[in-house]
Amino acid sequence: MKWIEVNSYDEMSNVAAHIFTEQLQAKPASILGLATGGSPVGMYKELVKRQQAGDISFKEVTTFNLDEYVGLEQNSPASYWTFMHENLFNHVDINEEKIHLPNGKATDLEAECVAYDAQIAEAGGIDLQLLGIGVNGHIGFNEPGTSFDSLTNIVELTESTRTENAIYFDNPEAVPTHAITMGIQSIMNARAIVLIAFGEKKLEAIEKLKGGEVTEAFPASRLLNHPNVTIIYGGTK
Numbered sequence: 001m002k003w004i005e006v007n008s009y010d011e012m013s014n015v016a017a018h019i020f021t022e023q024l025q026a027k028p029a030s031i032l033g034l035a036t037g038g039s040p041v042g043m044y045k046e047l048v049k050r051q052q053a054g055d056i057s058f059k060e061v062t063t064f065n066l067d068e069y070v071g072l073e074q075n076s077p078a079s080y081w082t083f084m085h086e087n088l089f090n091h092v093d094i095n096e097e098k099i100h101l102p103n104g105k106a107t108d109l110e111a112e113c114v115a116y117d118a119q120i121a122e123a124g125g126i127d128l129q130l131l132g133i134g135v136n137g138h139i140g141f142n143e144p145g146t147s148f149d150s151l152t153n154i155v156e157l158t159e160s161t162r163t164e165n166a167i168y169f170d171n172p173e174a175v176p177t178h179a180i181t182m183g184i185q186s187i188m189n190a191r192a193i194v195l196i197a198f199g200e201k202k203l204e205a206i207e208k209l210k211g212g213e214v215t216e217a218f219p220a221s222r223l224l225n226h227p228n229v230t231i232i233y234g235g236t237k
């Protein structure tokens, strides 16, 4: 595992954008795994700049997002589909048909989970996966206690995660109770992983990860067994 300590959110975003830039320059038809939340916003801004400057292109890129809420309309303001379009997809030369997010409105959610992993495999697997981390160590929406063998599945969100994400909704009760998320094993299947975390709130989770104990009680710890992970982190207490 490679640890890169940074001094600011902007530095984290630039370092992460640099890794994605190198990936896209080396393989224009990359399969990218993408994430939502406050952490990647700056990196996406930087990638938009680089695409508009002609340094990179998303024309041949295929994307798979980690997760989506269950029950929200695709174009609902708080959906991850909307988040990704507002923060990245609407501003770059990506082909809409190559964008994938789990469908949280599928009538058969179990079938949607199986189909999502199958689509990733058919595309050739994820080359580079971006991750944020929840304060309780969740990755994607895989909460503490999730099996390390999990594939894409439906999860019930913990109160702490619902509270953390309430800022994106009109009121805390509007936060969905369930989500569809790539599982820990689906994430581990990526050939390379970049995890970004900045700020006081995330420090405890980063310290725990650094502690080195691999346990299902702390989902991100599974990454310690992956051969190609870069953690870009920083922030003071």
Ligand SMILES: N[C@@H]1[C@@H](O)[C@H](O)[C@@H](COP(=O)(O)O)O[C@@H]1O
Binding pocket: 035, 036, 037, 038, 039, 040, 066, 067, 131, 132, 133, 134, 138, 139, 140, 141, 161, 165
């Ligand atoms: N499902 C997402 C995660 O993928 C993300 O890592 C986490 C942290 O978000 P933030 O980057 O806003 O702290 O939030 C949500 O729970």
